[in-house]
Amino acid sequence: MLKTILSISGRPGLFRLINRGKGMLIVEDITSGKRTPAYARDKVISLGDISIYTDEGDTPLSGVLDTVKTKNDGKPVDIKALGKDEEIRAYFAEILPGFDREKVYTTDIKKLLSWYNLLISAGITDFLPQEEEKPQDNAEATQE
Numbered sequence: 001m002l003k004t005i006l007s008i009s010g011r012p013g014l015f016r017l018i019n020r021g022k023g024m025l026i027v028e029d030i031t032s033g034k035r036t037p038a039y040a041r042d043k044v045i046s047l048g049d050i051s052i053y054t055d056e057g058d059t060p061l062s063g064v065l066d067t068v069k070t071k072n073d074g075k076p077v078d079i080k081a082l083g084k085d086e087e088i089r090a091y092f093a094e095i096l097p098g099f100d101r102e103k104v105y106t107t108d109i110k111k112l113l114s115w116y117n118l119l120i121s122a123g124i125t126d127f128l129p130q131e132e133e134k135p136q137d138n139a140e141a142t143q144e
Helices: 061-071 085-095 106-121
Strands: 005-008 015-021 024-029 035-039 044-046 051-054 057-060
Touching: 005 024, 015 035, 051 061, 057 061, 061 085, 061 106, 085 106
Parallel strands: none
Antiparallel strands: 005 015, 005 044, 015 024, 024 035, 051 057
16 A cells, blocks of 8 residues: 655655656645646655664564554654654654664654554554465366
């Protein structure tokens, strides 16, 4: 699901990929529903391609967002109520205990939590990638 949700540098909010054109993408703001083009010069990244640095490697954003949803019972996170940097980092340590404290900045955590809030408000609550059905083995059909 997160593969079609995009962040575009220089534009606030998140966007859903609608279609691809020549040298551009047609995207829709997930909160307002307004459709606009995103051109090849825009820095566009899929949320499905983002991961968080941890001490053991990287953790996909989808898993982190799912943990945030579980911790907050599917409700938005009040980022301002968390307080200053130390409190935000302590809150994030409850979500992802092994996050790399040198590489993951407080601004990154705030952005992740604001993305979570945007996704929840847009009704997008399924963060984990869906398992693709594997085609059945044709060996049974060829034995006849």
